[in-house]
Amino acid sequence: MNHLPVLPVLIPLVAGALLLLLHDAPLRLRRLVVAVACLSLLGVALMLVTLADRGGYLVYQLGNWPSNVGIVLVVDRLSALMVLLTAILGAVAASAAAGGLDTRQAHFHALLMFQLMGIAGAFLTGDLFNLFVFFEVLLIASYGLLVHAADGERLRRATHYMILNLTGSSLFLVGLGVLFGLVGTLNMADLAAKIAATPDENVALVRAAALLLMVVFALKGALLPLWFWLPRTYAAATPAVAALFAIMTKVGIYAVYRVHTLVFGAEAGPAAGVAEPWVLPLGLATLVLGALGALAAPSLRTLTGHLVVASAGTLFTAFGVGGADALGAALYYLVHSTLAAAALFLLADLVLRHRPAAGDCLRTDDAIRRRDPLALAFIVAAVSIAALPPLSGFVAKVALLDALAAHPSGAWLWTVVLASGLVVIVALARAGSHLFWRPPPKGHVATTPVAAPAFAETAPLAALLTASLALSVLADPVLAYARAAAAQLAAPSAYIAAVLGQRPVERPGSDR
């Protein structure tokens, strides 16, 4: 029995529970628990990626029930990749928080663990209601991580975040209820298999449910017009949390990629392709508005928040275009943009601390301390996220443009993608030249001492930036993996057969 698929949920759950038991134990012990959990999560995720890359599906039937009765976890290339990304960001956040944040926020470690559990569970589950449950887990945990110490601005943003997402959760339930009422199953593979045979009088309802679910995921994934809360909320988060949040929008995007290719995908008969006509134009508009927002951003953190929005727009656009090529390029882009955004959030915090008077504000002048290393990190991060060569962003953009070319309105897509890319370049050039070149106001004497950032804070940043380079140097295997993952998405019948064909384990000698 291979228990690997459930471990990404169990490891953080057990660690989180342990941390509750140890919540007033010495800091070192708690950090040790977190470190062990993060490292084992990374190890498990790597093993899952290796296993998934053999091309099959790992179907894990919880409680040993048949797939259509109980809950299943399904590991394919996509879910394994997303779990790996989660594990990486978890380690990054834990390390960055060890700079001192984790001493200031009660239950930080436990919340971090539960957050990872929720994200990993959402990526692994093959059951639509279970996806809802994990959405709740990650939502409430992220709320806990956001509200940190109840200071006014953060609390307000976090409350907005919570209210919006609870509204989304209610909508999720409505959509789920409709599907369950009409189709009678919550297992995604089972749903997919049955939805193609929807009788005519139910088609409108099923399509409506599909669209409502799309809205739920779009709210998480930051699609126009549902992302307006995001930049300020992310900007108000502490750096470690903001870095971790780089993957939160990806949860929504993953859900669209998964559910709308599997349940409402090409083989879904009357419900096929219901979301794409909405997602494509809105995704493009999201990309444009995200890029514009970056240009208008008053601080490096809100700028990064808008770049997160822009990357979500790119990913939705790719989904709207559809097909294995576009999705393959998009998955590579997803990995790249998540890591790059996390890096920029971490960097924004370091910049903020090294400009004692102005913080990361892009309107006020201040002398920046430790300029050279910070500027270097900024250049690397900016080059990566602005999709300039030779880092991963460029590879992603070329692959994406290649894939978009096949679309009937490919010329327009190219124009929008390239033009917003230029806007992002301008925005980052303005931000960088302001932060690192502009002299402090006249008569300014830099007196406030700035403590050097801890190794635990700089190491994850360095690692993320190196990852961008590595993703470019080793782009071939990563792209091949992403394309294979997309090919799996584009052909859902294999997934359906694997899940529904899986038999529970025989249990000799038991009464079952």
Add this chain to the structure above:
Amino acid sequence: MLFALIALPFAAALALMLAPRAGRNLSAWTVGLAALAGLAILFVLAPAVFGGEVLRARAPWIEAIGLEFFIRIDGWAWLFAFLVLGIGALIVLYARWYLAPEDPPRRFFAYLALFMGAMLGITLAGNLLLLIVFWELTSISSFLLIGFWGRRHEARAGARMALAVTGGGGLALLAGVLVIGHIVGSYDLDLVLASGELIRSHPLYVPALVLVLLGAFAKSAQFPFHFWLPHAMAAPTPVSAYLHSATMVKAGVFLLARLHPALAGSTEWLLIVSAIGLSTLVLGAVAAVFQQDLKGLLAYSTISHLGLITLLFGLGSPLAVVAGVFHILNHATFKASLFMAAGIIDHETGTRDLRRLGGLYAAMPITGTLAIVASLAMAGVPLLNGFLSKEMFLAETLAFESWPSYQLAVPVLAVFAGICSVAYSARFVHETFFGPKGHPPKTPHEPPRLMRVPVEILVVLCLAVGILPNLVVADLLALGAGGVLQGPLPDYHLAIWHGFNWPLAMSAISLAGGLALYAILHRRGIARRIDLLSRGKIAFEGIVAALIGLAQRVTRTLETGRIQGYLLWLLAFILLVGASPFVDLAAPLSTKPAQPAGPMAVGLWLLIVAGALTVTVAYRRRLVAVIAMGIVGLGVSLVFALLSAPDLALTQLLVDMVTTVLLLMALRYLPAISPPEPERLARWRDGAIAVAAGLGTTAIVYMVLTRPHPSIAEYILATTMSEAGGANAVNTVIVDYRGFDTLGEITVFAIAGIVIYALLDRVRLTALTPFAAKGPAPHSLLLNLCAQLILPLAVAVSAYLFLRGHNAPGGGFIAGLVLAIALILQYIAAGSEWVDERLDHDWNRWIGAGLLAAAATGIGAFAFAHPFLTSSTPHVHLPLVGEIHLASAMGFDTGVYLVVFAACLLMLAMLGKVSRWEARD
């Protein structure tokens, strides 16, 4: 060796980054040696390349997108690489002396090396995508170089402008290259160059051409993108000398030449390229006359010469290509030396303003002589290299055949530009070195000996090429032009004297006319009064400012920071999207007859509706709203009871009780009445959307409920006893069939508890609406008595519900809530002190223990090689309680019980803190 060639500059940049203490000499030597070593490699390769070989070295990079690390050296690549490294080495030497002690040399030379490497990469790339990689690297590194003195406003603005224009052009080029790759099926330069016919006849040829040209023109500062170049003069002069003579701006014309076999030869090419080249040639030449800044003059002159080269490539004949290649070489030599001379003047006098200079020849005769010779080359005076290529150029303008008026315009405008170029060259020489002594900030003198060496070398080259072209440059030119044309060279003859012919006459007119023009302008002082500022800069900054303004307006409009607005978008979007399928698809309201509603059902329905309406109407009075919500919850639990779902009814009831109490406690920290909504219109709009959303949901739910419902319920009812070992299917669903969901849900509950703890533990809240006046809380004796009586009973009931849960209504969730409610009642009746004294626990730990218990039970299945949460059920018969199964499901339910109970109490304890403070106060 080919890889070493391209790696050298990058290695130098990296080495400098890692050597924090490197000073001026060490930094310069590092980069200089890299350039010299590169030149040495080029010389080693020379015999093969001159022999007509094309050298190739390949390394795989990203096959998936067609990007190969392919170094390909033919004659053209070799020649240009030679130019890049040769001038680069001289620039390094010059910069060593130019940089001020306070300029960080390590950074400067690292950027320079990076730029040199990127430029070299453009020349050597044998794969168009690889070329793009280096192309954009030059944009990035030139951004850093131009902004080197970033404390100055103009340096920052110039750097950003250069990046935006050339980077934007790079994006267009990328698109163009992708299209070419699409047409050819590969980015391999060998293949692309061999596919000229295919490309030109493809329907996507024009888009590809336009995109590539956009990139090339933006880089080579062709009209209308020329404006960034003069502003890039804010860079330190070695940078200007390098970027604007041999490298950066030459990248565009390099590309025109490189892709000549693939793209040129069509009417579109001829029209676009020659017209843009011609306008740039004239425009740059005129503007150069009216500059007051030495470097500004040189910058516009560079634009003009680039236009000349572009025009030549646009004319497209093999001879024009030879002329273009030749002029690239010549311009690089004289312009680099002129920039360096200007830098020396700036360095030694402290100004570059032509109006403050003058009569410098006496103070710096050697520099003066060098600059004069180079200026003569720029003006196209015989015996200098500029003359030769200009002659060829003029000959080509005459040989050009096209529409009559255009055919006439080209040579006429070429002569006009020639006149201007003589005029600005004359102005450069005369107003710097001759005429009345200026009043510069510093007393001028000759620069350090070594600073002058690069200028001397270049000027000697200008002369050597100009006097002995066949000896010095013929082979190089043939090599380069051959590489561009990828085929046989046309017949041409390098000579100073071709006899009396039209080109010579045109040269003579240019010289005479130029001198005359300058004389007029100078005598009247016109040139000094007019400062032709570039409109492009104003336009560019206007566009950027407008874009930022637009972005700010959009952001302000959308990101209001108000939750009401965000919710409005969300609900409106839901309505729009959710309604869309019903527009064109028939959806009957019901497909099976609905059950008749009894009076009880109608009564409950009315109760729920009334409760919901009360919340909507009275939402500002929070207390009323909370109570009305409690009524709704109660109604729902009665509905469950009516529909024979006791588990759900019980759960709903208990959840509702706990929620209402906790909400009421939380209300104490809020104002009793929430602030009113701002506008009447907005209120109506919001109300309409809310009603529409409610009705929409109702309609959807009604439709679903009145349709046949296929379900797995039968399977569960059939197996709950035999497989899951419990008679209560609701409970077996919760703890077994979907135990994983339950695990998630109790985690949510647990997190909610600890979040409230994390939020409130260290915060001291003050109640806004105390329930009573100060003093001991007026606890009801009767309630207190009841509560105390109920407590032990509740404990027993809770245990009972818990134990029997698997087979009859009950279970860990319900039991946990029952116990929590008993304690909440106690708390209300007796006050928090009473509860605290008896139940002073760290509930966080209990929550953790509960989660661990649930998880551990599930993990127990691992021991039997079964998936997580697989239950095993040895049945045990207990008196009174009946048959229960211990072991797994029980352990899991214990976890549920603990988490639910402990989280409730944790929330209670946190929300109740305020009364303790009040009591203490």
